Amino acid sequence: xxxxxxxxxxxxxPAPIPNGPxxxxxxxxxxxxxxxxxxxxxxxxxxxxxxxxxxxxxxAAAALHRCGIEPGDRVAASLPNQCEIVxxxxxxxxxxxxWVGINMALAPPExxxxxxxxDAALIITTPAIRDALDDPPCRLVVxxxxxxxxxxxxxxxxxxxxDPPRPTIDPHAPAAISYTSGTTGFPKGAVHSQHxxxxxxxxxxxxxxxxxxxxxxxxxxxxLLNLMVLGPLFAWLKDTTCICIDRVDALGLRDWLRDEGVxxxxxxxxxxxxxxxxxxxxxTDIAALRRPECGGAATPHSLRTLFLERFGARLLTGYGxxxxxxxxxxxxxxxxxxxxCSGRALTPxxxxxxxxxxxxxxxxxxxxxxxTAVRHGPWAGVYSPFLGYWRRPEATLRSLRGDLLHxxxxxxxxxxxxxxxxxxxxxxxxxxxxxxxxxxxxxxxADHPEVAACxxxxxDDERLGQRxxxxxxxxxxxxxTADDIASYCRERLAxxxxxxxxxxxxxxxxxxxxxxxxxxxRARFG
Numbered sequence: 402x403x404x405x406x407x408x409x410x411x412x413x414x415p416a417p418i419p420n421g422p423x424x425x426x427x428x429x430x431x432x433x434x435x436x437x438x439x440x441x442x443x444x445x446x447x448x449x450x451x452x453x454x455x456x457x458x459x460x461a462a463a464a465l466h467r468c469g470i471e472p473g474d475r476v477a478a479s480l481p482n483q484c485e486i487v488x489x490x491x492x493x494x495x496x497x498x499x500w501v502g503i504n505m506a507l508a509p510p511e512x513x514x515x516x517x518x519x520d521a522a523l524i525i526t527t528p529a530i531r532d533a534l535d536d537p538p539c540r541l542v543v544x545x546x547x548x549x550x551x552x553x554x555x556x557x558x559x560x561x562x563x564d565p566p567r568p569t570i571d572p573h574a575p576a577a578i579s580y581t582s583g584t585t586g587f588p589k590g591a592v593h594s595q596h597x598x599x600x601x602x603x604x605x606x607x608x609x610x611x612x613x614x615x616x617x618x619x620x621x622x623x624x625l626l627n628l629m630v631l632g633p634l635f636a637w638l639k640d641t642t643c644i645c646i647d648r649v650d651a652l653g654l655r656d657w658l659r660d661e662g663v664x665x666x667x668x669x670x671x672x673x674x675x676x677x678x679x680x681x682x683x684x685t686d687i688a689a690l691r692r693p694e695c696g697g698a699a700t701p702h703s704l705r706t707l708f709l710e711r712f713g714a715r716l717l718t719g720y721g722x723x724x725x726x727x728x729x730x731x732x733x734x735x736x737x738x739x740x741x742c743s744g745r746a747l748t749p750x751x752x753x754x755x756x757x758x759x760x761x762x763x764x765x766x767x768x769x770x771x772x773t774a775v776r777h778g779p780w781a782g783v784y785s786p787f788l789g790y791w792r793r794p795e796a797t798l799r800s801l802r803g804d805l806l807h808x809x810x811x812x813x814x815x816x817x818x819x820x821x822x823x824x825x826x827x828x829x830x831x832x833x834x835x836x837x838x839x840x841x842x843x844x845x846x847a848d849h850p851e852v853a854a855c856x857x858x859x860x861d862d863e864r865l866g867q868r869x870x871x872x873x874x875x876x877x878x879x880x881x882t883a884d885d886i887a888s889y890c891r892e893r894l895a896x897x898x899x900x901x902x903x904x905x906x907x908x909x910x911x912x913x914x915x916x917x918x919x920x921x922x923r924a925r926f927g
Contacts, residue, residue, distance in 0.1 A: 402798060402801065402802070404789065404794050404797060404798070407575070407592075407789075407791060407792050408789055408790060408791065408792045408793050408794035408796075408797050409575065409592055409788040409789040409791075409797065410788055410789050410797060410801055414573045414596075415573070415596060415774065415782055415783055415784065415785040416781060416782035416783045417783070418596070418599060418600055418603045418783055419603070419607065419779050419780065419783070420603070420606075420607070421603075422599060422603075422638075423572045423595075423596070423599075424494070424570045424572050424595050424599075425491065425494035425495070425576075425595050425598065425599065425634070426458075426494060426495045426570060428599070428602075428634060428637050428638060429441075429451055429454060429455050429458075429637055431640060432451040432637060432640040433451055433452065433455060435640060436451065436640060437450065437451050437452040438450045438451070438452060439451055439640070439642070440642045441453070441454045441637065441642060441643065442454050442484050442487060442488075442633065442642070442643050442645070443484075443642065443643070443644040443645065443661060444482070444483040444484035444485075444487075444644075444645040444647070445483055445546075445549075445645075445647055446483065446484070446548065446549035447483075447484040447549065449484065451637075451640075454488070454491070456561065457488045457491075457557065458488060458491035458492055458495055459492075459495065459565045460492070460557045460558070460560040460561045460563070460565070461488050461489055461491060461492025461493075461495075461557050461560075462491075462492040462493075462495040462496045462565040462566065463492075463560035463563040463564075463565035463566070464492065464553070464556040464557045464559075464560045465489075465492050465493060465496050465498060465523070466496060466565065466566050467556065467560065468522075468523055468540065468542070468556070469522065469523075469540075470493075470496060470498050470522060470523060471496075471498075472496060472497030472498065472568050473497065473498070473499060473574075473575075474498050474499065474522045474523075475498070475499045475500075475501050475519045475520055475521040475522055475578065476489070476493045476498045476499065476500060476501065476521065476522065476523055476524075476525070477501040477502075477503055477515070477516055477519065477521040477523065477524040477525070477526075477539070478490070478500070478501070478502055478503065478524065478525045478526065478624065479502075479503040479504070479505050479507075479512060479524060479525075479526040479527070479530050479624060480505070480525060480526060480527065480544060480546070480623075480624065481505060481527075481546045481647045482619060482620065482622065482623050482645040482646055482647045483544075483546060483549070483645050483647055484549075484645060485525075485544045485549065485553070485554060486525075486623050486624070486645075487623065487629070487633050487643070487645065488557065489525050489553070490623075490629055490633075492557075494570075494576065494595060495565065495567070495570075496565075496566065496568065497568045497570050497571075497574075497576075499519075499575050499576060499577060499578060499592075500576065500577040500578070500626070500629075501515065501516075501519045501521055501577070501578045501580075501590075502577075502579065502580075502622075502623070502624035502625060502626055502629070503515050503516070503524070503526075503580070503624055504622055504624050504625065504895065505527075505530065505622065505624060506622075506835075506895040506896060506897060507895045508891075508892065508893055508894050508895055509530075509533045509534055509535065510893050511588075511893075511894065511895060512530070512534060513534060513535075513537070513538065514587070514588065515580050515588065515590075516537070516538050516539055517538050518588075518590060518791065518792075519578050519590060519791065521538070521539045522539055522540065523539055523540045523541070523542065524537070524539055524540070524541050524542075525541075525542050525543070525544065525553050526541060526542075526543060526544075527543060527544060527545065527546055528543050528545055528551070531543050542556065546647075570595065572594060572595045572596040572599075573594045573595075573596055573785075574594060574595075575592045575593075575594065575788060576593060576594050576595040576597075576598065577592070577593045577598065577626050578590040578591070578592050578593075578791050579591045579592075579593065579625065579626035579627070579723050579726065581722075581723040581724070581836065587841070587844075588841070589790040589791070589793050589796055590790060590791035590792075590793075591723045591724045591726070591787045591789075591790060591791075592787055592788040592789055592790070592791050593626065593726050593787050593788065594785070594788060596785060597726055597785055597786075597787065597788075598626070598629070598630045598634060598726065599634065599638070600749055600783055600784065601630055601631060601634070601635055601727050601728065601747075602630075602634050602635040602636075602637070602638030602639065603638055604747055604748050604749060604780070605635060605638065605639060606638050606639050607748075608748055610639060611639060611641070611665070611692070612664075613640065613641065614641075614664070615636070615639065615641040615642070615664050615665055615692075616641065616642045616644055616661060616662055616663050616664045616665070616689070617632065617635065617636035617641055617642065617643050617644065617663075617664070617665045617666070618644045618646050618657065618658065618661070618663035618665065618666035619631075619632035619633070619643060619644065619645055619646060619666075619667075620646035620648075620649055620654065620657070620666060620667075620668070620672065621667060621669060621696075621834065623645065625723075626723070626726055627721065627723065627725075627726050627727045628667075630726055630727045631667065631727050631728065632645075644657070644661050644663060646663075646666075649672055650675070651672075651675040651676050651678075651679035651681075651682055652679065652681060652682075654672060654675075654676060655676070655679075655681070655682045655686045655687070658686065658687045658689070658690060659686045659687065659689075662689040663687075663689060663690060664689050664690060664691045664692060665690075665691065665692040665693075665694075666690065666692075666693055666694070667693075667694045667695065667696050668693060668694070668695045668696075668716075669695070669696070669833055669834030669835075670695060670700050670701070670704060670833065670834060670864075670865070670866055671833040671834065671864050671865050671866075673695060673700070673704055673708055673716065674704065674863075674864045675864075676712075677704070677707055677708065677711055684711060684712045684713055687712055687714075690712070690714050691714065692714075692717070692734075693708070693712075693714050693715075693716050693717065694716070694717045694718070694719065694731075695716050695717070695718055696718070696719060696721065696728070696834070700716065700718050701866075702738075702740035702741070704716070705718070705738065706738075709738075715734055715738070717731065717732040717733075717734065717744070718731075718732055718742070718743055718744065719731035719732060719743055719744050720743035720744070720770075720812075720820055720822055722808055722810075723787075724786060724787045724800060724806060724808070725772070725786065725787075725806070726787065728747060729746060729747060729750055729752065729772050730743050730744045730745055730746050730747065730750075730752065730820045731743075731744045731745075731747060732744035732745075733745075736819075739819070741821045741822070742819050742820070742821055743812075743819075743820045743821065743822055744819065744820065745817075745818045745819055745820070746772075746818065746820070748775070748780050749774060749775055749780040749783045749784035750772050750773070750774070750775065750784050751772070751773050751774065751775045751776070752770065752771070752772055752814065752818075752820055753771050753772075753773065753805070754766065754767070754768040754769065754770060754771070754812065754813055754814055755768050755769045755771050755805075755807075756768050756769075757769075759802070759803055762813075764813070764814050764815055764816045765813060765814075765815065765816070766813055767811055767812065767813045767823050768811065768812075768813070769807060769808065769809065769810070769811060770808045770810045770811070770812045770820070770822070771805040771806060771807050771808065772784075772786065772805065772806045772808070773804060773805050773806070786801065786806035787800075787801075787806075789801065810822060811823045828840070828858070828859075828919070829859075830857075830858070830859035830867050830869055831859075831866055831867055832859075832862075832865050832866070832867050832868060832869055832897055832898075833864075833865040833866065833897070834866075835897045837859075837869055837897065837898050839856070839857035839858060841894075841898065842857045842869065842871070842890070842894065842898055842899075842900065843855055843856065843857050845889075845890055845893050845894055846871060846873065846886070846890070849881065849886055849889050850876075851875055851876050851878075851879035851880065851881040851885075851886075852873055852874070852875060852876070852879070852881070852886070853874045853875060853876045853877075853879070854873075854874040854909055854917065855871060855872065855873045855874065856871070856872045856909065856917045856919055856922055857869060857870065857871050857872075857900065858870050858872070858919060858922055858923055858926070858927060859927065860901075860902055860926065860927055861927065868901040868902060869897075869898065869899065869900045869901055869902075870900055870901065870902040870903075870904065870926060870927075871886075871900035871902070871903055871904070872904045872905075872906055872909075872922055872926065873886065873903060873904070873905050873906070874905070874906050874907065874908060874909055875905065883903035883905075886903065887899055887900065887903070904926055
């Protein structure tokens with residue numbers, strides 16, 4: 402396999418998307434011709450038609466160019482789910498820049514790591530994040546989430562009458578870096594092309610067009626590339642409205658869903674749990690919802706059953722990952738409601754299950770879940786997984802060997818091609834839809850002056866699916882308490898990664914190779 406200087410795969414271009422588009426700049430094209438004054442984008446402070454989104458995207462591209470951004474430069478953003486982040490993304494894509502979404506929940510050192518690792522030239526963020534970033538490694542421009550003011554929106558507005566640069570865009574060149582928690586303790590940047598980001602919506606347009614009045618809500622963070630793909634791009638390829646939802650508490654969700662008449666949305670399991678358990682949320686509040694989906698973590702079958710009983714809508718599930726990008730499989734409304742089922746492969750994708758020697762396994766046998774492009778039909782050769790991990794050639798080679806996307810997840814297919822996921826990436830903790838890699842938390846804990854050894858593992862939780870637990874062995878003279886160590890972690894990690902439960906042991910049981918026996922810890926404490 403040939404890699405470039407950034408550790409990314411050099412391979413033949415995939416087949417073009419049937420009926421296009423080829424680039425993100427073309428996403429609005431059909432809507433601009435057919436319904437230019439239809440509402441395209443809704444946020445807390447703004448409502449834009451397709452015509453207005455197109456104009457604002459050009460202005461954002463011109464604003465970035467005025468900031469010195471050239472094609473291939475990395476543009477980062479750490480913003481809430483409001484119109485500004487979507488417009489900035491479109492501007493970056495039209496300019497041929499590389500988008501780097503940075504989760505707002507991350508601690509300042511984590512954000513700084515991603516800015517340095519991606520060699521970002523600029524970050525668009527909030528005043529609070531700007532103030533928390535000590536000695537930022539790149540230029541900062543801000544948007545105040547409370548009223549939409551700031552130097553970034555001012556800059557975009559000032560470019561409204563300018564003719565933006567229109568470079569030739571290679572749809573298969575790096576266009577976005579999406580950071581995934583690192584099994585080695587450091588996040589890795591999964592790199593995607595514009596082609597990768599477009600096929601989801603194009604498939605839906607062809608095989609599941611839905612009604613023209615669909616209103617697609619996005620409540621999971623738009624800093625995650627998967628949500629940009631499955632949110633605005635997905636909606637606009639169907640000429641429908643995207644709504645940026647910036648509250649995830651039960652009452653906030655209720656208000657957004659009710660007031661905006663949201664018809665389609667993707668929840669994380671804790672959001673579903675909260676809606677079901679809040680006395681002030683009724684079926685009439687979300688009566689417009691026709692196509693609720695649940696992702697980011699395994700959705701308990703009991704939760705899906707309760708949602709159907711309480712709200713009268715089938716909660717659909719699927720399977721996906723950062724490297725896909727987005728979903729690889731999805732249930733359909735008419736599919737039987739099967740416990741543990743993640744649906745069938747999407748139209749351009751072939752799911753295969755391999756053993757430890759990368760040999761295919763028959764239906765009903767568990768092995769590694771892998772994905773590749775289908776070989777026949779109009780979508781043959783269209784799917785292409787990520788280009789690799791940014792400047793991590795060894796990791797790229799492991800994940801993309803044999804012309805397949807290797808997920809490291811364990812699952813099996815039934816005879817009808819339905820996928821059942823058995824285990825997620827070895828030690829991965831999925832806390833309320835957010836991925837937490839123990840190695841990342843353990844690296845922080847190991848730096849605490851009073852910690853001799855530690856192990857981080859997932860603990861079952863009814864609402865979140867899993868919580869983060871830490872088993873800690875203090876140094877001989879150590880006197881740190883759980884509160885002390887938790888406070889230390891909160892300064893260095895996103896809140897959702899900080900352990901919820903602390904267990905102190907005198908000594909760890911270890912393997913002959915000196916490794917902590919995590920399996921024994923899970924059996925004892927999990």
